Amino acid sequence: MNTNRSLSGKMGRMTESAGPASFGRVEEDGTVYVLTSAGERRVGQVPDADESEALAFFVRRFESLETEVNLLSQRIESGSLSPEEARKSINHLKTSIGEASAVGDLDGLVIRLEALTPQLAAAQEARKAERAAQNEQTRAAKEAMVAEAEKLAAGNDWRGGVNRFRVLLEEWKALPRIDRATDDELWHRFSTARTTYTRRRKAQFASENERREAARRIKEQIIERSRQIADSTDWAQTAAEFRDLMNQWRAAGGAGRDVDDKLWAEFRGLQDQFFDARSAVFNAAETEFRENLAAKQKLLEEAEAAMLPVTDVKVAKDAFREFLASYNQLGKVPREAIRPLEGRVRALEQALRSAEEEEWRRTDPEARKRASDTVEMFSAQIEKLTEQAEAAERRGDRSKAAKTRESIKTYTEWLAQAQKTLDEFSA
Known part of the structure; x- marks a missing residue:
């Protein structure tokens, strides 16, 4: 009989039935065999048992292997195993299946394990990408911490800075390492900044103590x-x-x-x-000062009532001299009252001076003569311009007449002001 053709036919029938027991057979002495693509292999012997019991014993072993394959597949799909760990588990299981004393589709289990290889490659690439992203995040975090540490080292926050450095150091320890060269370079910068800050802080405190x-x-x-x-x-x-x-x-x-x-x-x-x-x-001395204040205020009130408004300069001057003589005989007053009192005395003096200046201005003959001459000059100029304007109108020179009339208007305004000044001398 052709053995290969017999095995091939039987493997085909086993695939159709798909049950684990269909991949085994039992001889009369209880010896059990399993059929694989490599041929028939003896897996053990169960004496004093019928065929179904003997096969069931070795099928249960197959089912245990199948359970391991299922669990491994699930762990790989969930990402709970690293690609390296998963590859080791697959190889171990394949070895176990190749040597297993079990009845079932052992070749199918191996095929399932081999089918996980592309998934492992994808997971490994994803893990590399994840690790690269994590390294980049870690590098960025450490660079930010280094930048903050260097800023603190250059600053003068001696209280908050030491606490912040303590927090940064704990955060640094909690981060994973990245490639050695980058990690060492960043740590050197961070450590240098921390040392610089500590030295400057100690120097500052020593200076402050001095x-x-x-x-x-x-x-x-x-x-x-x-x-x-x-x-x-x-x-x-x-x-x-x-x-x-x-x-x-x-x-x-x-x-x-x-x-x-x-x-x-x-x-x-x-x-x-x-x-x-x-x-x-x-x-x-305060009581005496306040008595002096009351007396000075009374004198001021009397002088203001007698002198203001000034109508007779001579009478007002006499009254002011008498007022000053009495006022100056009184002693000191409270400090806060000095300026208000002096202000009222200066106001009386200024009113008297203004009245004197006004009287002199009204009676000054030279000033009166100047005011009168100014009125006469503007009047003469207006009369002259009026004649010129009329002459221009008779000639039909309207432009010349209009300009002359504008000049007359200006001189008329000046004449009004000069006449007002002259009238004040007559008041």
């Missing part, structure tokens, strides 16, 4: 001087010196909050000691 110590010494010297002048009764000079000391205090800068608070309390107490004593003296 500045605080210098400020403390200056403020202690200010306090010592304040003790020396706190009991002075030279109110103006000492108050000015305390103002200078205050300016020096502000210019000295901070000496640290606790030190500043203690020194300020002492300096403030010495200032209060002096200014409280000065206020007590000034308050004693």
Whole structure:
């Protein structure tokens, strides 16, 4: 009998029936064989069992292999396995199937495994693309972190910067590595920026400590001087010196909050000691000043009522002299009342001066003569221009007549102003 033709016919029938048991046979002694494309292979022996029981035992082994193939296929499709891991699993399963003591379509399982290879290639390319995209995102993130670190290193945010560097470092550690050269170069820049910032921060704090110590010494010297002048009764000079000391205090800068608070309390107490004593003296004089103010206001009211408006310059001048004599005999007034009082006195003086100037202007013969001459000159010019305009009209020279009439109009306006000035001398 032709063995190949027999196997081929039987494989065809097994494909049609498609059941795993159809790929095996059992001899009378319980020996079980499986049929594959390579031929018939002995898989084991189940003595003292009928044919169906013997085949079922080895079919269950096939079904276990089939389950493994199904699970592997699902894991590959879901992407839960890397292409490298999936390829290793496929090769391992193919080896297991080739040596399996099982009955079923073992060739079909191998074909299914081999059919996964193109899927693996696509998955590998997708994984490469994903890894490249992830590397690009990581590189961009690290470059942004480096740029921020370098900006912080060049800045002066000594409080927020140190916290921000701490956060950036933790974020950096959480990111995956990229290619070694790029990763090392970016880390070098980040680390350099962090070191630069730390050194500058330490130098700044050292400088600030020196500045605080210098400020403390200056403020202690200010306090010592304040003790020396706190009991002075030279109110103006000492108050000015305390103002200078205050300016020096502000210019000295901070000496640290606790030190500043203690020194300020002492300096403030010495200032209060002096200014409280000065206020007590000034308050004693305040009553006298307000009495003087009331008297000066009364004199001003009487002078304003008597002089304003000025109608007789001589009488007004006499009244003003009497007012000033009485006014100047009175003492000091409160500081805030000085300018208003002086303003009212100047107003009286200005009213008197204006009245004198007005009287002189009305009685000045030379000024009156000039005003009269100006009126006569404009009148003569208007009369002359009128004759010229009439002559031009008789000649029929309308253009010349119109221009002359415009000049007459201008001179008439000037004449009105000159006449007004002349009339004021007659008032």
